[in-house]
Amino acid sequence: MGMAITLQDYISDLGIAYEVLTHPTRYTSSKIAQSAHIPGAGLAKGVLVQDEDGGYMLVVVPATSHVDFKRLQEFLDQPVEMAAESAIAKLFGDCDAGAVPPIGNPYGIDVLLDETLMNESEIYFEAGDHTDLIHVSGDDFHRLTRGAAYGAFSHPG
DSSP states (O other), X not given: OOXXXXXXXXXXXXXXXXEEEEOOOOSSHHHHHHHHTOOGGGEEEEEEEXXXXXXXXXXXXXXXXXXXXXXXXXXXXXXXXXOOHHHHHHHTXXXXXXXXXXXXGGGTOEEEEEGGGTTOSEEEXXXXXXXXXXXXXXXXXXXXXXXXXXXXOEEEO
């Protein structure tokens, strides 16, 4: 499939330099990091959650971590749960199932960024399929996620 068009257009519009890395087909972030020979702490993964009002947010954590729903709910001061696969497919229509990029802006989705990603000099993330990663500088990743709220949303996995 290659990079999702929505994501590609967004990156191009911002004038951000990136590299595409191809890896063997993998379906979990830890296996992607291993097969691509990159550090899991620098592989950002997006987890779509739904709040009690039916709104969606993209929680972005390192591949080496899991979303800490207790911390997330305390931060938001409301209950949240994992979004249904049907919602993910609808919101990220140009992406393969389970290959959500951690960039919400081009999809109209608010982003909550785990603070552990703030100090990474290089970030990798899924391009919208199960074989391609996007590699950008940490500064450019923060430009891609501009407007994101920062907090402690993860625990080691």
